[in-house]
Amino acid sequence: MNLATKPEAAPSENASSAASEGRVRLSIEGAIARITFDRPAARNAMTWRMYEELAQACRSIAASPAIRVAVLRGAGGKAFVAGTDIDQFRAFSSGNDGIAYEEKVEEFVGTLEALSIPTIAVVEGWAVGGGMALANACDFRLATPGARFGVPIARTLGNCLSASNVQRLIATLGLDLVRRMLLLAEMPKAEEMPAGYVSVVPPEDIDTRLDELCTRIIGNAPITLRVTKEIIRRLAHNPNAPDADLVRETYGSADFREGVDAFLAKRPPEWRGE
The missing domain is CATH 1.10.12 (Lyase 2-enoyl-coa Hydratase; Chain  A, domain 2)
Incomplete structure (x- = not known):
């Protein structure tokens, strides 16, 4: 899956080669694992290092039977994940590089999707491209009002998604909305997403709602x-x-x-x- 994108309101935020490589941090609090995408200066755009750290965090969670729920969240409060860092694609020289990339990212998204415990994505701001894929791989999504979801590659990079990842989106969002996201490059707000896909929560209440959801899951x-x-x-x-x-x-x-x-x-x- 090609997960690169560039948010329409932040044209340089995930393409800066000057930004740090970022980190994906794992912390464990009792039965709750928290995965934080920590690259706020670049709207948490994913570098190869961050993808590898995400996979390692998932492996650590899978090996810890005491963990009952995992929460994924972007640092800085302005984005969940704003795609893959576009600057990394400068090294691509042929279509075969794209195939290798798709296969590798499929592995990362699949590792998250395969976690045996419920997962919750907390979306504040952008969940774009790679962020859309990762949020979509979670079991539940909480979002602040106005948070945006999408894969607007038809007007940004001009690349495509793999068939397996289009299928993932169709399975959760339905064919009509996926067509609009991909062919019209639409970026729906959280309030416009299908019923049940995301719970929209005021910023001042999102931590309370998150705690309630975690508590309910842990009790099952x-x-x-x-x-x-x-x-x-x-x-x-x-x-x-x-x-x-x-x-x-x-x-x-x-x-x-x-x-x-x-x-x-x-x-x-x-x-x-x-």
């Missing part, structure tokens, strides 16, 4: 959440995807037995993820 059965995410992932690629392994794992778990006992005893269940 972790095996049920993980298995459900995997079923959804499989169905996106195969409408007849097998599920016997997942059903067997869930119904054979100690958590399922705890859930039944707690329900019959009229007490809250104590989930252990086992």
Whole structure:
């Protein structure tokens, strides 16, 4: 997927070779993992280093069973991620470079998408190109009023998306909106996105709403959440995807037995993820 783009109101913000390479930072607070895209001077435009650090953060989260939810957010409060740093494309010399890039970024987005815990994107400002792909790969999105989503490559770089990533967008947004985003280079506001795709929250309330959402997720059965995410992932690629392994794992778990006992005893269940 070619994730490069340039926000219409910030023509030089993610193309500056003078900007630092940025960082993707991971912090863990109890059951919550927080991934921060930290390059605010460039609207958090992704460098190769940042993509690699995102993948490493996802691997660390996947290896930590105590983590129940992951929050992704851009530093600075003005952008989630404003695409891939365009300056990096100067090194491309042929279409084969584009194929290699698409394959590599597919790996990064796929790693995020494959996390077995629920993920939340907090979008303040721009979620463009790469930011759109990453936010779209999350399970939930919170956004401040006026936040913009899109992939306006038809009027910026003149490149294209891979078929697999167009399919990802269609699966979540619908064909008509994806056509408008890609063929007309539209950048809808959060308030204009399809119902259920994003929750629009006033800036002063977004941290409270985020905490409430994290608390609700953490209180749910972790095996049920993980298995459900995997079923959804499989169905996106195969409408007849097998599920016997997942059903067997869930119904054979100690958590399922705890859930039944707690329900019959009229007490809250104590989930252990086992």
